[in-house]
Amino acid sequence: MSTMCDFDLSQALEGSFEADETGPEHCCCEPMGVEDGLFNLDEGVDLAVSRQPKSMQRVANLIVALNRMKKAPALCGGELSDEQLCSMIMESLVDETIVKKGQNFTMSEKKTFRRVNSVKQCTICDTSQKDMVRPLGDLKLQAITLKGGNCHQKVKFKLSRYISHVPTAPAQTVALSILNSNYYMSCFMKEDAAVLHVEDCSEEDLKVIRADDNMDRFLFYKCIKGHSETTFESVKYRGWFISTSSDRENQPVEMCKVDTARRLTYFKIN
Structure with missing residues (x-):
């Protein structure tokens, strides 16, 4: 089973994005700088990703948001406003549900x-x-x-x-x-x-x-x-x-x- 440090964000997206830094040392769990990766999503839309420690929920939110943002210009037939992008990201958030293991019932x-x-x-x-x-x-x-x-x-x-x-x-x-x-x-x-x-x-x-x-x-x-x-x-x-x-x-x-x-x-x- 892969660990979080083996996780490559670009593998979860439908297309491949070019980052300005590559290499196995840049994994999502390394406590590095705030702006360690830059992805060009579409014309006028760039995403800066830090490689500070992230929870699985944050990683999931990021993946869903990236895919929605990547597809949005083609679906809308034009550029998105800052308000539309913000709204899209908020709608993409994944709710975290904690399930506690209790008594087993037959x-x-x-x-x-x-x-x-x-x-x-x-x-x-x-x-x-x-x-x-x-x-x-x-x-x-x-x-x-x-x-x-x-x-x-x-x-x-x-x-x-x-x-x-x-x-x-x-x-x-x-x-x-x-x-x-x-x-x-x-x-x-x-x-x-x-x-x-x-x-x-x-x-x-x-x-x-x-x-x-x-x-x-x-x-x-x-x-x-x-x-x-x-x-x-x-x-x-x-x-x-x-x-x-x-x-x-x-x-x-x-x-x-x-x-x-x-x-x-x-x-x-x-």
């Missing part, structure tokens, strides 16, 4: 989700036709193949859609609640595994969800794949999906990593 901490008026009532079954049921008095959902007149045991869900101020979601964001109740599906981390839970929560408390207050545990990415098959991925714990057992009945509905053996992560919404 993308999830910056996200805010707002519920919109888009609600869907449905039942959910896995690709093996097992339905989700909730045993009486239990806050755990189970996956069971219902037959005959037992279809009334299916849990009816309400899917509420959310939008984010930071539109980086890989799929539609939803909250899943049991119809006509305040029970919502939530996800939290226990040791090294995500756990699915049915949690009592006020609908008003979930109107606006912020990631930094831990309420995003109620949100899932609803992604449709293949032939109307849907996955539900935790918003808070990416890579963890709602799943059912692929070979056993009456097993809890749980979270799992994608492609976990003997777990189904694809569902049909009816």
Whole structure:
């Protein structure tokens, strides 16, 4: 990387200007005299450049001003007055912005989700036709193949859609609640595994969800794949999906990593 002392101002301009002094000793950071370089920009316009120490902002201002002044006579079709030249230089000044490095925030901490008026009532079954049921008095959902007149045991869900101020979601964001109740599906981390839970929560408390207050545990990415098959991925714990057992009945509905053996992560919404 070149240093300021390696910087040659004439290299930043479109044309080459002849200076009355040359040589590697005349760099912009050498504390020499006030008038050490003279550039002829156009007829009647000369620029004297000193090689006193300059900040990067001053160098940038000088380069921008030189280019504007060099092009101005051709654009204006005549000579510029002192007032016009002064105005041009002032307009060329580069604002200096100091950016202080502060605390690093993750993308999830910056996200805010707002519920919109888009609600869907449905039942959910896995690709093996097992339905989700909730045993009486239990806050755990189970996956069971219902037959005959037992279809009334299916849990009816309400899917509420959310939008984010930071539109980086890989799929539609939803909250899943049991119809006509305040029970919502939530996800939290226990040791090294995500756990699915049915949690009592006020609908008003979930109107606006912020990631930094831990309420995003109620949100899932609803992604449709293949032939109307849907996955539900935790918003808070990416890579963890709602799943059912692929070979056993009456097993809890749980979270799992994608492609976990003997777990189904694809569902049909009816």
